[in-house]
Amino acid sequence: MRMWMVDPKLMCHQHLLGEHVELHMLTAWIVSGKKVDGWALNNCLEPKAIGARHRQLAAEMMKRGYQHLSPLRQPVVAAHQYPHVRVDNAAALAELQRRCKACCNLSNQIGTLVIAGM
Ligand SMILES: [Zn+2]
Ligand SMILES: [Zn+2]
Numbered sequence: 001m002r003m004w005m006v007d008p009k010l011m012c013h014q015h016l017l018g019e020h021v022e023l024h025m026l027t028a029w030i031v032s033g034k035k036v037d038g039w040a041l042n043n044c045l046e047p048k049a050i051g052a053r054h055r056q057l058a059a060e061m062m063k064r065g066y067q068h069l070s071p072l073r074q075p076v077v078a079a080h081q082y083p084h085v086r087v088d089n090a091a092a093l094a095e096l097q098r099r100c101k102a103c104c105n106l107s108n109q110i111g112t113l114v115i116a117g118m
Contacts, residue, residue, distance in 0.1 A: 001045060002044045004093075011096070019057060026047075047085070051075075
């Protein structure tokens with residue numbers, strides 16, 4: 001599981017839809033009482049930002065003409081949990097561009113390629 005936390009405009013369809021699905025899976029996981037510490041402590045996700053992130057991704061999906069019929073509410077995460085967890089979105093963007101040609105091309109068009117020349 002991974003929240004990329006990059007500007008949704010810079011994500012290809014596959015990664016946009018993929019992160020969106022993972023947010024729903026994550027929420028179900030947390031609501032059922034399972035822990036997400038492994039991912040959170042590796043800074044792969046921010047459990048407290050799930051609701052806000054989902055709104056961003058859903059808005060971008062609708063802009064691209066996808067129907068979004070899956071409302072999501074921020075799952076309850078205790079205030080004291082994960083105090084220092086934070087996804088490094090600059091590093092995540094570089095990683096996404098390295099892994100995915102479509103994301104890379106998209107960023108290139110918009111002019112935000114992090115690893116230009118690599
Ligand atoms: Zn959704
Ligand atoms: Zn991609």
